[in-house]
Amino acid sequence: MEDLEVELERARDLDVSELADAIETIGFECTRCGACCKSEEDDPHTATVFPDEVRNLQATGSDGEADERDWRDVARPMPYGLDEDGAGETFEWALQTDSCGDCTFYEEDEDGTGSCSVHGSRPLICQTYPFSVALGGTSQPMGEAVDEAGMVRAHECEGLGRDISREDAESLASALKERAVRELEEAIDVRDSYEPANPGPGETVVHDSEGAKRPDGSTVGE
Known part of the structure; x- marks a missing residue:
């Protein structure tokens, strides 16, 4: 895989119009089926x-008005790399369930x-599903691609193959580029700031772009 900085420059150079063309092609x-928001088996x-x-x-x-949730009401440690009790070290956060x-x-x-x-405030990965960009260092949610056009990959979704307006395609393409850039920036920041936390028994540490955190979002060491 190419250097993350090289991939980041490629992401920043993505042409939104070309991404929109690809989205229109696919x-x-x-359909509001909810499949991308629900557990799978x-x-x-x-x-x-x-x-x-x-x-x-x-x-x-939930009504768009100001509110205040606990960090754990919104996010949970990404489960990959943790033991069956959810302890250990992992990278980044997943939406709470x-x-x-x-999805909560x-x-x-x-x-x-x-x-x-x-x-109106949903994360970029939700705004852009079921699409991703074919760049190293960016995620491919919900498995392998089932269709692709140019740099755009489409993942399993019953809404694929339906007509999309140019305006909606361009809006989606813009969010898709932003997500590709953000994912690579996050990956670089995580890589550069990572130091083993050596959590104790039953403890969980999440390494994100801002450093090492506890499951409640507080910074380790503070």
Whole structure:
């Protein structure tokens, strides 16, 4: 894999118009099925959220008004690398889940139509699903690509192949570029600031772009 700094420059040079062309070629319309917000079989919903996005969601109420949530109401340690009790060291944060393993912000009507209670403040990974950019160091949510056009990869979603307006394609493309840049910036910052935390038995440490944190978002060592 190429150096992360090289990939970051590639991400910054992405042409939004070309990304929008690719999205139009693939096609997409959200059907509000909720599949991207819910657990899959025995695997809880896992979506990366950046530290500043956690803070934004902490202050965003379900009705769009000002609110204040605990860090743990919004995010949980990314489970990868932790033991079965959730202890150890891991990198980055995942959106918090409910008792069913669904995203804590997911709501569903009686007819099965899904919605996001913080839609206007949702993280970039949610704004851009089911698409990702074919760059090293950026994530590919929900498995391998099922379709692709140019630099854009599409992941499993029943809304693929549907007509999308140019305006919506460009909006999605802009968010997709922003996410690609942010993911690489975060990866570089995590790499540069990482120092083994050596957590004790039952302890969890999350390394993000701001340093080492406890599950409640507080900084280790403070």
